[in-house]
Amino acid sequence: MDISRREFTKFGCRIIIGAAAGATIVESIATMGAAQVESPNKDYDWNEHLWGYVVDTRKCIGCGRCANACKLENEVPFDEPVYRTWIERYRVTREGNEETVKIDSPNGGIDGFIEDIPAKEIKKAFYVPKICNHCDNPPCVQVCPVGATYMTEDGVVLVDYEYCIGCRYCIQGCPYGARYFNIEKGTADKCTWCYHRITKGLLPACVQACPVGARKFGDLKDPESEINKILDKERINVLKADLGTKPKVYYVGLDREVR
Amino acid sequence: MVAEDLIWGYIYPNEIEIQWSILIVLYPYITGLVAGAFIASSLYHVFGKQEIKPVARFALLTALAFLLVATLPLVTHLGNPLRGIEIMFTPHLTSAMSGFGYIYSFYLIIVVLEIWLSFREDIVKNALKFKGWKKLMYSSLALFSYDISEKALHSDEKFARKLAIIGIPSAAFLHGYVGFIFGGIKANPWWSTPLMPIIFLMSAIVSGIALLILLYITASWLRKKVLNYKTLFSLAHYLWIFLILDVTLELLEIISMKYESLEEIEIIDRLLSEKIATTFYGVQLTMGIFIPFVLLILVMVMKNREKLKTLMIAVSSIFVVIGVFAMRWNVVIGGQEISKSLSGTNTYVPVFFSQEGVLPALIIMILPFIILTVLTYILPPWKDMET
Known part of the structure; x- marks a missing residue:
């Protein structure tokens, strides 16, 4: 078989363009991703x-x-140290005019919190579940x-x-x-x-x-x-x-x- | 718990594990070297800079050697490496990352075609010269087409030039896009900036040219040949120009962050002054940019003294490739060392032996040099350097 380089290049280009077009079609279908398209439970809509x-x-x-x-x-x-939900503790302390916020969430708050700052030093404190x-x-x-x-x-x-x-x-x-x-x-x-x-x-x-x-x-x-x-x-x-x-x-x- | 010594302030509990390791530092580093080396070769192939010609084909081989390993750090890092190919079959197009497979493949095709066209004459001559398995190898590489008439070579050259013209935006896209992977993450104030793609691109060009200079000097030294100083000084000149663009953008990013002083500035200040002070101010800016910048100015004003100037260029290039690695490190690791709570920092401690450790990173960084050696054995680019 005798094909010139020009023909070969043309043929090659066609294959590449064809593959790219094919890939685009696959892509457009694929953008739905792996997401389920139906409700997981029969009696749940x-x-x-x-x-x-x-x-x-x-x-x-x-x-x-x-x-x-x-x-x-x-x-x-x-x-x-992995959590789907956790609790953060915020404690605002004041020294003179300087306010500091101490935030912690030891083990995501699962084991509760230790009082390591004397209560009288704390100006404001609260918990925030995340x-x-x-x-x-x-x-x-x-x-x-x-x-x-x-x-x-x-x-x-x-x-x-x-x-x-x-x-x-x-x-x-x-x-x-x-x-x-x-x-x-x-x-x-x-x-x-x-x-x-x-x-x-x-x-x-x-x-x-x-x-x-x-x-x-x-x-x-x-x-x-x-x-x-x-x-x-x-x-x-x-x-x-x-x-x-x-x-x-x-x-x-x-x-x-x-x- | 050891982890707690590494933490300052408050980080979200899930942030104790640093997700992207040294391998993800290598990924933008390697694609940057590829893009840079390719753009260096385009200085000749597209812009016709004759003084770059001696290293133009060598630069293409360098680009290919690094391109071939560019996917390795990513795949090694995946939690399910075997599913990695899904990025090609079911890309989720809203993700910046989903384009990787296609952009990478497209660029690989361009680089391989470009190499094939610029080496075709040599391949055909070798196919005709050798016997046995070497003949078979070169004949296959020539795709069993042996036309090297003046006309054929001329059309090769024209096609190669067109390819290189497509190649420049592709190289820019390949790497600019890597910058966007980080720059497009609004959750991370250290990453989220529209400047990121262009900063990545400029540092890529800088690192690629510096790598090419180093490889050129090493290759000449190993082969006991004299350097073409015109080529070397010209490369150094381009390195200097791109260093200026690079540093302008990098400083612009920091300056606007500091000037605007948004909510995240406190944690960014802490990142810069405590966490990555050495690698940022020391390695990335001073060693990676300012020292080479000054050395290269000296090279440009000094007359004669070729040996000394070569040494200065070599030192600058070594500093630049280290500096750009530090830049990738500061982005990838630095961005993960600050908590998205903006109230604390974590510390990345590299492990040596592990799937994402320093050992696989070292192996991945050594591989391209082995590949390049093999490539230059099959397709020697040396005769360009001797004229």
Whole structure:
């Protein structure tokens, strides 16, 4: 066979262009990512719900039961520094005109907190429970290179453990430190709002465990839900609103020191 | 707990583990060297700078040698390395990272084609000259097409030039895009800046030219040949120009951060004064930019004294490649040492033996030099240097 170089080059170019076009088609299908397209439970219609979460920081007593319940319920390793939810303690002390804020969350607050500053030195103190914000504009979903993390129709941000490649870009992309690396699975991991429970009509483990009702969970689509009542009545804030992530965890009584 | 000694202030509990290790420092470092070496070769191939010709093909081989290992640090770092290929099959296009596979492959094709075209004459001559397995190797490399008439070579050259023209934006894109992977992360105040892609690109060009200078000096020394000073001084001149662009952008970023003094400034100040003070002010700026900058000015004003000037250029280049490594380190590691709570810092402690340790990083950094040696054995670029 006698083909000139010119013909060969032309042929080669056609193959490359063809492959690129093929890849584009694959891409357009693939952008749906690995996300499920159907509701996980047969008797649960995810189009009927939009889940939301309210934290009343004024009520939290820092007992750590929520964080403990979460680790038990979701088999999050107890001996590793990884948390789907945690409690932060803020203590503002004043010396003369100088104010200092000391923040801590030893072991995510699971074991409670030690009083290591004399009470009379503390001007103000409060606890802030933290959890994935299940943002309506989630940066973690945006940055996942393979679409392994996705938002369900009912507004929950989940990770597909069968699909995640473990690049950890989502952990970098989350402004709230809500994600961690699951060494066992080799994937990213995070709070699911106990998706396996809420789709059966149960509450997330952390909400169930809270003895003072500082954590509330419910359906934003249901005007009669407890969280909608709170959102209607209280002055609400979200974390790092300036980043445009549109969190669905709403805070009551959030101090300016909290980020 | 050991981890607690490394922490200052408050970091989110999940931030105790630093996610991106030294391997992710290598990734932008290596792609930067690739882009830089390619752009150095384009000075001849596209802009027709004759004084660069002696190293133009050598620069292309260097680019390929580093390009071939560019994916290694990434894949080694993955939690599920076998699923890495999904980035090609099911890219999620809103992610800056998802384009990597395509941009990388496209660029690889360009570099390989460019090398093939610029070495084709040699390949064909070798195919005709040798016997046995060498003949087979060169014939396969020539794709069994042996036309090296004046006309064919001329059209080769024209096509190579067109390719190199596409190659420049591709190289810029390959590396600028790596900058965007960091620059586009709003969660991290140390990363999030639109300047990041262009800073990455300028430091890439700087590191690539410096690497080429070092390899050129080493190759000439090993082969006991005299250096072409015109080429060397010209490369040094380009290095100097790109150093200026690089430092302007790097300082601009810091100055605007300090001047605007947003919420995150306190933690950034702490990062710069406590965590990465040595690697930032010491290695990245002083050693990596200001000393080479001064040395290269001296080289340009000094007359004669070729040996001394060569030494000064070599020292500058060594400092530059170390400085750019420090720059990658300061971005990748520095950005993870500050907490997104903006209230504390963590410390990255490299491990030697581990999947993401210093040992795999060293192996990955040695590999391109072995690949380059093999490449220059198959496709010797030396005759360009002798004329």
